[in-house]
Amino acid sequence: MTKAAIDVSILGKSKPYESLPDTFILFFCTFDYLEKTLPVYTFKTICSEDNRIELGDGITKIIINSKAAEHEKNEKLKIFLEYMNGKVSDDEFIQRLERRIKEVKASEELRREYMLVNTIERDARNDGWKAGIVQGLAEGxxxxxxxxxxxxxxxxxxxxxxxxxxxxxxxxxxxxxxxxxxx
Incomplete structure (x- = not known):
């Protein structure tokens, strides 16, 4: 989902754009997308010419990298990262999360919504791969x-x-x- 789509879904009719709340986009990865061994990568919109200037558009992108669980100092986050990697936990939050996952899987409507989001995400990823392949072939x-x-x-x-x-x-x-x- 794009920032614009998120904004449209949040912003009420006749409300000014400035009234939008900050947006946090989370990516939960079971691989190290940026290959820097950080458990969490946080990005804000920064000026390329002067990194002291932030756009202030309210967008924060966070990539959660479960493969770097052993490097995480926050014990709660470390438990969550280990859970993402398949480790069973009796942590209260993880148990609540497990129950919610079971509820979503049991609910046909929520399952359809999950599958729709999953399909959109997969299509976007495939489009990116296809564009990369086409660009690579053209460059070659x-x-x-x-x-x-x-x-x-x-x-x-x-x-x-x-x-x-x-x-x-x-x-x-x-x-x-x-x-x-x-x-």
Missing amino acids: EARGSYQKALETARNLFAMGLSTEKIAQATDLTIQEVEAIALS
Whole structure:
């Protein structure tokens, strides 16, 4: 769910945007998404040019990383992280959580809602993977085309063609062709 979708669901009709409460987006991961071995990663919107400037948009993203449970100093959070990793616990919070999970699984309406959210999340993740694959293929194709153009330019240069003709034939710049001539 995007920040805009969250805002729309919270903001009442005719209420000013400024009345929105702060938004916390939590990601519970059973893998170390950022590979820095922190149990919790917290992000706020910071200016890239000056990290002392915060946007103040009220958005906080928190990634909970269960794989770093042994590094967590807060005992309650450590128990929760261990629970995420499959460790059974008699902790009161974990027991309440277990009961709530059973209720959700038993409720057809809540189960459908959970599955819908899960499907949306999976679709978003798949779209991201697909976009990454398409981008990777495009970049690979572009690099391959460029390498082929360089190879063709070397061959044309060896045949005695002028720099201008080689640039025209290969779509390389004059400077790129001249660099080949100098190498």
